[in-house]
Amino acid sequence: MDASPVRIQFTLNGQPRSAEFSANTTALKLIRDDLKYKGTKEGCGIGECGACTVIVDGKAVNSCLMLAAQLDGRTVQTIEGLGTPEALHPIQEAFVKGHAVQCGFCTPGLLMSTQALLNENPAPTRAAISKAIAGNLCRCTGYHHIFASIEEAAHNSKGQT
């Protein structure tokens, strides 16, 4: 489809950015294909799997269900803004230690959902964790290691504060 250009300004992983793209561009395409933040994945493309989850103004959202234009003026965090390979975020550390990663495709999305959850609720119950990550499908782990790792991350960050 032919589409007219849209220009936006937003904050991506703490850095102010401006971007120009065609009107039908999704937030996922902008982040992953245009700006090359490859940690954000496309799984289903229709909001079922959560592999594209990013945090917008503190809330987990599916970037495949959002137009890039909707990000204008917003603060966006992707997996690249969570930790670095040298300095993992405590949630990432807990996932590694707890064997919560197998193929890894769902992992960035799960980490973003976890980050949004723990920002809102630093000591979630297992039921609250289950609600928060229900929109993130993992076909490898069976979820038990993920639950345990999220609980571990919550426990660890409580100790830090």
Added chain:
Amino acid sequence: MSRLHYIRPETLAEALDHLDRHGRRTKILAGGTDLVVDLRNGGARPDFILDVSRLSELKGIEFTPEGVSVGAGVTLAEIESSDILERHAPALRKCAFTFASRQIRNVATIGGNVAHCSPCGDTVPPLVIHEARVVLASMHDRREVPIEHIASGPYACSLPPDELILRFMLKPAAGVTFADFQKIGRRRELATARINAAAMARQEPDGRISFFRFSLGSCTPTPYRMQEVENCIRGQRPTAKLIWEAGRLLADRTIAITGRRPSTIYKESAIQGLLVRMLQPLVTS
């Protein structure tokens, strides 16, 4: 050749002006969780996307003398965490708990859910039992219509292209002692409803039901308040037998509307079972 334009009006007046001139060639974006899928699969091919997600006139949940006002741009996450709705429209709040996923609830709006006119929209049965009026605006007019009049068929919205939903006005659940929303889907979370339903009741100390409203969703092409079922329960002291019979009646009435289909063999029992499960807390003996 037509080009797709993205437009984000600063004010309601600008939005209505755009719809007045280009409504027929425009798709309204409230959260985008349905529209972006439709754009992707070619189901929607507008010339304009009108992003109303930042209009303050579409925000807010308030208790007013005229009723409970829920802005069309209120997200499902806001509904889920609203104390006002917990008090005055608990079935609506409950429907938000099982609505899609956290990621979608953070963005999707009640106005979008209604205007999309999916027969299985989860916000619709709760709005129906609260006799919700839909407050509409165009450049030239303000009017209200009952929630049942928005959909003319599955995914077919009856509103003219120059109109925008501003908010929903619900009759509060005054004196209600019981309210519930339930749905049957293929899994517990992130499921499209196969069947959904909302009910609220006032049960007197002697067990008699003095007030009862019920709406079944997903099973009929447009929203429908099942008054035959309401009449069957109202004034009674519910027994296991009565709610079983009410469930039978509900299934019969639904099939009378839809005709027998391949799915009827499942839905007939499931509809009855859902009502029985919902009304179980009202059984007195």
